Amino acid sequence: MLEYVWLIPLFPLLGAVFNGLLGKKIKNEAVIGGIATLMIFCSFLVSCGILMQLIGLPAEERVFEKVVFPWIHSGNFKADMAFLVDPLSAIMIMVVTGVGSLIHLYSIGYMHGEEGFYRYFSYLNLFAMSMLLLVLGGNMLVMFIGWEGVGLCSYLLIGYYFHKKSAGDAAKKAFVMNRVGDFGFLIGLFTLYWWLGSNHNVWTINFTEIKAASSLLPYGGVVTIATLCFFVGATGKSAQIPLYTWLPDAMEGPTPVSALIHAATMVTAGVYMIGRMSFVFVKAPDTMMVIAIVGAATAIFAATIGTAQNDIKRVLAYSTVSQLGFMFLAMGVGAFTAGVFHLMTHAFFKACLFLGSGSVIHAMHHALHHAHSHDDPQDMRNMGGLRKAMPITFITFLVSTIAIAGIPGFSGFFSKDEILWQAFANPFHGGLNIFLWGTGAIAACFTAFYMFRLVFMTFFGECRITAKSKDHLHESPLVITIPLMVLGFLAVFGGYVGMPKLLGMLPNYFEHWLEPVFATAQGYAQTYVHAGAHHSHALEWGLMGLSVVIAVIGIAIAYILYIASPSIPARFTATFPALHRAVYNKWYIDELYDFLFINPCKALGSFLWKGFDVLVIDGIVDGVAKVVMGLSGMLKNLQSGYVHNYALSMALGVVVIIAFYIFR
Amino acid sequence: METFFFAIVALVAIVSGMLVVKCRNPINSALSLIVTFFCLATFYVMLEAPFMAAIQVIVYAGAIMVLIVFVIMLLNLRTETGSRYTHAVTVGTIIGVLTLIEIVYFFSGGRSGLTGATGGLNTETIERVGHTELIGRSMFTDFLLPFEITSLLLLVAIVGAVVLAKKKI
Amino acid sequence: MVPLPYYLIVSGILFSIGTIGVLTRRNAIVIFMCVELMLNAVNLTFIAFSHELGKIDGQVFVFFIMTVAAAEAAVGLALMIAFYKNRESIDVEDVNLMKW
């Protein structure tokens, strides 16, 4: 099966070509969507086969490189079209093809009747191909091609509703920010290539060869520069500070796209890349610290912003940024396994959440459409009480929310708790650890709060749309709910493969599985870290308990604010009319609450959103653009159209050049 | 004596060169240019290249300049009115003077500049064989290919001139 | 015997005068004449070198430069005539339809 690894990206490519060329003629949605889904599902089957075979091999033999064809060979530069299958890429292809298949299936229902149905599936398949190239690439160049490819497809899919100006702008923003990141990636690649080549005559960009030569790399120095450049690339693709503002805007695309590209797969490419080159990153302690700090900062930053959003997809978008921050935090503290584990569980529950929100939007859209209402179907203030109308969506959504909030027994708990524990107990960052842990823990609390706020506002309480619209609220068709159920199932049980040792009920398969991949990195880490303080099990138990408590606090706040308070007055009014006035007092308390806790928090959130996002980040981007445009205008004016000026420029060039050389 | 003669011719060449640039009327410029060409022909004779002097007069002063004067007449060009963009004149002159300074600076280094491999061409050979034959010989042996390319070049020029300027094609 | 640098300096001066002409004159034909002046300066350099080094190559080169000058003159003047037909001018400051 391993020999056939090239089939994995080939299937979606065929699907993309087929739909791109013939889709317009076929017009039959079932055929178009069916073929696209079938293709990615075939890739999934091949991936399963490869995973099985890999499991059958002894741990140390689980690396396989398949050269499909020799690509660029010249002098000492060599890059093949090669695929690398190892435990890490095996997990990634399973996630990409598995979640990808479900989202393709879901899209058939969701995109029903959209103009350019074939275009959508063609892009989606193309995206899957690029993403598979990215994760399977045996050298940096193949990876880079995938890297560019996913950026391109993301651009095409964000701008899918090109009639909307905001969609076009969002697409451009995403593409430009991704290009900044790509630039960092290329510079990092060049730096590493040049340093290894000129100093040790190892001209290579092949991952296995770099791994073999990684012992030649120094600690810090040039590796810090190279890894920082790579990290810039990762921040662009994975929406970390400061290049994250494109991701919330990217919600202009269709919801399944948000689920696949902007939650489950593409945005995790940065994490994957760091994992793939862990043996290089770990040699640059300063970079590791930067990654950890940026990750933690992004986690809390995006979480606070998430509390101030009312658009259901924007909440999820900021949540994604925040969760990606957790993954980077894990990478930065050397807990590569935990980071990848969170990547996987996050793919399950966040895809489920996005698809669930898509289901809600779908239903809302239809309901509002029937009632000829022009309310925003994505605004949570228009929702409420949907649990009765959409039970399956509600249950899967709730399960995923519990998972992301970090309640024991659900997948998110295992991975997030592992990250927090590693942030606290890792031997890399000394005194910084407590801050990293604290930031992460507070971010987790915020996460629980805004996610349950989302659930309560959407599914509980009274329905806030008109009664007429309400009658048209229906559960989505099977083609939409099946993927939801599968993902919901995974959101609950997907975490059991990586259960912490402490709980001890199941062995931590996940860690064993990835051990050979990160062994080299761990080896390097041993040589410079201070003797890691040994923490007792009691402490670990304690912190685990604390993180559960934190999550519960977040949920409780959300409950009080969005469920309990509105319902308490209602009950009081019903049973004790005399106490009506007191209920109003209750409201005052609530407002005090608002004033003391929620408003500052919301204010901070919207300040950070409006102030930082819009002013600083966009300001920098716009500022650079303005300067370049000004320069462009200046240079343009030099091009005056007069032959004299052109001749003058030439003569001036000659005079300067000659003067420089003969008078030097 | 020869140097004195050289100085006079050089002076005439430079002054008439300046007149090419200075004259407002294109015809006057063209006539000054012809004077410069004759001065250069004189130099060629002094440099023992009589054949080059001859074709300098025939081709340059004769053919090319006649063509130019003819076009000037055809287009009935008048004196230039004052330049609309005087900065071009100032800056252009400054740049030209800078070029001049650079050139004089590095040529005034004396003979040291000239280091190239020498050949067998000297007064004796030229007088014995004849300059025209020497040129002809090397053109048909050593420089046969460039000579043939010239024919293509002239072909392109003829076709081009016809395409661009003929009334009806 | 006139020393070589004298010739070179004279040719350099002529070359610079030609450059100044190209940079300052506005009549396209005069600009072209100034280019011819530059080419002649180069010719003088070539022949002076050729004489000094005793190699005929330089003179042959001059022969080709003259041919090229003739070819350029034919095409260049044809272009000017074509331009004049449409624009009634060969002032290069009128050659500015396309810019920026």
Added chain:
Amino acid sequence: METLAMPAINFAAIMPETILSAVAMALLLVNVFVRSEQKAYLGYLSLIGILVTFFPIVAGWNAPVELQSGFNGAVLQDNFSLFFKGIFLVSAALSILISDQYMQREGCNHGELYPLILLATAGMMLMASGTDLMVIFLGLELLSVALYVLAGFNRDKLKSNEAGLKYFLLGAFSTGFLLYGMALTFGATGTTKIAGIAAYVAANPMITGNQMFLVGMLLMGVGFSFKIAAAPFHMWTPDVYEGAPTPMTAFMSVGPKAAGFAAFLRVFMIALPAYKPEWSALLWVLAVLTMTVGNITALFQQDIKRMLAYSSIAHAGYVLVGFVAGNAVGTAGIMFYMLSYAFMNIGAFAIILLVGRKGEPNNNVADYAGFGFKHPLLGLAMSIFLFSLAGIPPAAGFIGKFYIFSGAIQAGYIWLAIIGVLNSAASVYYYLRVMVFMYMKDPVEEFDWLKVTPAHALCLLVAVAGVLIPGIVPGYLLELAQKAVFF
């Protein structure tokens, strides 16, 4: 009267040029008998001539040395020049394929067009294989004179006149510098043969301190820089490209540039390696200036032909990066890049030509609104060309750029490579703008005038194949380019 000692005339060494010139002359004769609406047949005949010319090029690959050189060392048809000759032929063939439709539309379908293109191509070939400064100079002039005419070919249109006149005046001016440089080089070394100069420098290392030689080299560099449109000698490019008939713009944006690079490379790397520190420092600055000026100015352009003109300046800058590197990888990268550039740029111009109408009112980027939906296949082709120009994988432009930059890195010019990558990242913006209009704006026009002739379709097909195949499987072509490097 002694007989002339004729040199060894080796026709094999100039076979491609000979065939092209012969076909050109034959076409001039045939032209007289062809009615004006049937001039397309001349185009087909010239294509046949070009196809025939491919045979000596293929046959001459890896030929023994004695078959390569001829005419007393005036030409050397080595693999290097053969590769470039291939590029010239490709660009000439693709331009001829798209010429007829345009020329008929604009009412200037004169039969002289094709002989001029063929002769210009012969001029480029002489530049690439010339090993004598005289041959290089004459090849350059043959090319330039033909191009002056081609730029002003639409003689009833003021823009075209203007393009021709500007190109002519500035080209003649730059020729002055080139010739002065050649004269000084001749004076310093006593020869015009490249091999002779190299041998002389090797025998007299002291000469590198000679200022006359140095200035000669610099002035020659200036002359070549004009031809390849490197800043600050680039300013003619946008105006000439905008004004020239579109097929000729396509032609002159690729062929002459490649020819300029071929001659530039040969003169500097073979005759003047002793000056490498000097000229690579100069070219370093020129490369950075060229890339940056080209890209930044392109950002503002509304006219798509002008935008591609500035982009072609930027591309010359990327190629100069490979030149600065001065190693085998960089040089092979230049060749690979110029070939893929021929496909992608001419392909893009072919689309521009289709979208345009008589008098070319449709050259604004905004005129492409919705083009991608109205004509999906043409839109796809244009996207492929733009992606390749922007250097986005898997198009050939990416491989070429990557290869050039990795050559620069191997030579230790890491900053130059970084500036190059930065520039390339910035350039995406203006290519993307066209894509945005094509796919993200509602169509304004119906594009119903648009007619794809078979010749045009063939050109686009070849161009797409030429961009995609070397992009996905570049191995074979890169190997060829490597074998073509002369060291």
